[in-house]
Amino acid sequence: MAGPTHVTTEGWSSRWAFILAAIGAAVGLGNVWRFPTLAGENGGGAFVLFYIGCVVLIGLPLILSEIIIGRAGRSDAVGSVRNVAEQSGVSRGWTTFGWMEIISAFLILSFYSVVAGWVIYYAGVMGGDFFGNLFSGAPFAGALQGEEAEAIQGRMTSLFGNIPLLLAMHTVFMGVTYAIVARGVHDGIEKAALYLMPAFFVLLIAITIYGAFVGNFGQAVAFMFTPDFSKLDAPAMNAALGQALFSMSLGSAALITYGAYVSKDTKLPPTAAMIAVADTGVAIIAGLMIFPIVFAVGLDPAAGPTLVFQSLPVAFQQMPGGSLIGFLFFVLIFFAALTSSISLLEGPVSWGINELGWSRFKSATIFSLAIFIVGIACLLSLNVWSDVRLLPFWSIFAESSIFDVIDGFTGKVMLPVAAFLTAIFIGWRADKKLVAAETGLEGGLFALWRFLVAWLAPIGVAVILVFGLFPGLLA
Numbered sequence: 001m002a003g004p005t006h007v008t009t010e011g012w013s014s015r016w017a018f019i020l021a022a023i024g025a026a027v028g029l030g031n032v033w034r035f036p037t038l039a040g041e042n043g044g045g046a047f048v049l050f051y052i053g054c055v056v057l058i059g060l061p062l063i064l065s066e067i068i069i070g071r072a073g074r075s076d077a078v079g080s081v082r083n084v085a086e087q088s089g090v091s092r093g094w095t096t097f098g099w100m101e102i103i104s105a106f107l108i109l110s111f112y113s114v115v116a117g118w119v120i121y122y123a124g125v126m127g128g129d130f131f132g133n134l135f136s137g138a139p140f141a142g143a144l145q146g147e148e149a150e151a152i153q154g155r156m157t158s159l160f161g162n163i164p165l166l167l168a169m170h171t172v173f174m175g176v177t178y179a180i181v182a183r184g185v186h187d188g189i190e191k192a193a194l195y196l197m198p199a200f201f202v203l204l205i206a207i208t209i210y211g212a213f214v215g216n217f218g219q220a221v222a223f224m225f226t227p228d229f230s231k232l233d234a235p236a237m238n239a240a241l242g243q244a245l246f247s248m249s250l251g252s253a254a255l256i257t258y259g260a261y262v263s264k265d266t267k268l269p270p271t272a273a274m275i276a277v278a279d280t281g282v283a284i285i286a287g288l289m290i291f292p293i294v295f296a297v298g299l300d301p302a303a304g305p306t307l308v309f310q311s312l313p314v315a316f317q318q319m320p321g322g323s324l325i326g327f328l329f330f331v332l333i334f335f336a337a338l339t340s341s342i343s344l345l346e347g348p349v350s351w352g353i354n355e356l357g358w359s360r361f362k363s364a365t366i367f368s369l370a371i372f373i374v375g376i377a378c379l380l381s382l383n384v385w386s387d388v389r390l391l392p393f394w395s396i397f398a399e400s401s402i403f404d405v406i407d408g409f410t411g412k413v414m415l416p417v418a419a420f421l422t423a424i425f426i427g428w429r430a431d432k433k434l435v436a437a438e439t440g441l442e443g444g445l446f447a448l449w450r451f452l453v454a455w456l457a458p459i460g461v462a463v464i465l466v467f468g469l470f471p472g473l474l475a
């Protein structure tokens with residue numbers, strides 16, 4: 001039996017460094033922007049319940065599976081899968097899903113950075129407004145006083161029409177992500193998580209408490225927890241599953257790659273549970289932060305992707321201290337986005353380092369530039385390329401722009417397929433002793449985890465995937 005090859009030389013300095021970095025990878029735009037948006041569009045309660053089911057039954061077992069692959073394989077997503085396959089005496093063909101994960105990470109980061117760019121823009125607008133108020137002696141004024149509601153909403157349309165501005169923000173965000181990843185696991189990724197994650201949690205709690213006092217908390221709770229199962233159709237289920245995978249950073253190289261840096265004496269199951277709980281907790285708290293504010297000023301919770309960017313600033317105008325809260329709100333999203341984008345970039349970068357023998361500097365530079373360029377295509381599709389269709393022959397993507405195709409195809413197709421293959425690989429093909437030793441689980445708990453990975457996760461993912469992609473089958 002050959003030992004692992006192309007192994008990484010880097011590692012986390014402690015168990016907590018890993019936990020913070022992994023929670024940082026998980027908590028991102030997915031929690032603060034996409035989850036409330038999807039819950040709003042899909043009727044609230046029933047979606048949230050189904051989402052939690054996906055987290056517990058599919059997400060959590062897979063988090064552990066991916067970290068195991070990384071720690072046992074000690075390489076990038078492709079190299080780790082290959083090493084585990086070789087140690088288990090099964091085909092190297094399993095590296096297919098390692099490849100898919102790296103490609104997904106690449107594609108996701110290209111549009112993620114564009115959205116994070118909007119966040120920077122709004123943080124700038126709100127920050128400018130707040131400091132203006134501060135110097136004119138009204139630090140607790142509502143945001144953007146004197147601007148009409150239509151004008152505030154129109155800011156997003158103007159932003160989408162402003163290519164140089166979009167490009168500048170995209171450049172800033174990719175630049176910061178690059179600067180951190182280029183410094184390495186210890187000096188870059190881990191340090192960023194160490195500062196940004198605590199700051200994120202403080203802001204999250206503070207703004208949620210603010211919203212509970214100033215906003216309509218009761219209506220938000222009712223909206224998020226009263227299930228209306230008539231709204232839970234197959235596409236909504238597919239969206240919930242895709243969102244759960246995306247939000248926990250599954251199927252996109254991040255957890256395998258981060259797992260490779262974990263020391264052998266770290267207990268993995270409690271760590272995996274912490275990631276799942278933190279990620280889901282933040283998604284729900286983010287809903288409880290945003291919806292009270294949305295309802296307080298009578299806005300539409302189903303506004304879609306523009307909810308956070310177009311609706312909330314209007315709400316911040318009418319709320320006491322709105323300019324300060326608005327500013328902190330976008331800073332919070334920025335911190336969350338950054339710790340996630342780092343993990344998205346690290347997947348491809350570690351592949352360049354381990355498989356191609358590139359230096360970290362070279363790999364980070366090449367991948368950042370390549371992703372930056374694909375991101376420009378996403379960015380232009382908000383604008384001059386809005387009519388370009390990449391998959392006109394596929395009904396669910398026929399009307400989608402480049403941005404929406406990359407977002408939808410990774411989330412609805414690539415992540416579920418990678419999750420399915422991961423489950424089959426760990427549940428059926430990888431050496432059982434090796435897997436058991438890596439989990440450190442025994443007896444009934446191991447049996448339960450194995451049942452979820454080998455049976456429930458693949459069947460659940462496959463069913464949801466097929467009916468979600470081909471809703472006609474149910475008709």
Ligand code: PHE
Nearest residue numbers: 026028029030247249252254
């Ligand atoms: N989980 C991140 C979020 O919710 C996005 C992400 C996906 C990060 C895949 C890494 C890998 O925003």
